[in-house]
Amino acid sequence: MILACPLCSNKGLLLYHDDKHTFYQCSVCKGIYRDSSELLNKHKEKDRYYLHQNHINDLGYINFADPILSEVKKHYNATHQGLDFGAGHTPVISEILKRDNFNIEIYDPLFFNNKTVLNKKYDFITSCEVIEHFYNPKKEFELLYKILKPNGKLICMTDIFNGSNFDSWYYKTDPTHVFLYQKETFQWIKDHLGFSGIIIEGRLIVLTR
Ligand SMILES: [Zn+2]
DSSP: OOOBBBTTTEEEEEEOOOSSSEEEEETTTTOOEOGGGOOOOHHHHHHTTTTTTOTTTTTHHHHHHHHHHHHHHHOOOOOOOEEEEEEHHHHHHHHHHTTOOOOOEOOOOTTTGGGGGGGOOOEEEEEEEEEGGGGSSSHHHHHHHHHHHEEEEEEEEEEOOSSSSSOGGOOOOOOOOOHHHHHHHHHHHHHHOSSSSEEEETEEEEEEE
């Protein structure tokens, strides 16, 4: 049986299978999704995230996240309200922005599960290496759209599959990477979930409400 795409509900075809990883590619939005039998439970997922060590003084991580930080600083200032969605156990992006006097809330379903921040509206939302962990991408992008103010920006980073050599693509081997994107997938999100604009530059994706 082939599972429906968790973003657009259309059918996918088997793209890749080995003894640890099974992925399908959606025929419509081109999203690539892991077989649901491989999805980790919350405890195992959390353990796995502790292996990601991001620190406020880690220059490598700060450089890595620079496209997001630069995008925020280009468009916003201390009068705007931001949210770091999927901040992880060490919320580096929000700490860096707070040092520069930005107002930014944090949310993470496993580490900072404060749902009240999801009832506010934001000028910008950052999400660094988070969207590939979405078990239900449709629900998550609908939520992100809902909590953006008009013209607000969702500023995300993920590695986008370039359409060839999935077999050797490192990104699939992390068991918490469950929904992977191609450029067409972001176009589908823009066209179907209400966003007015999209810009993709390397790993950076900016969706405007
Ligand atoms: Zn799809």
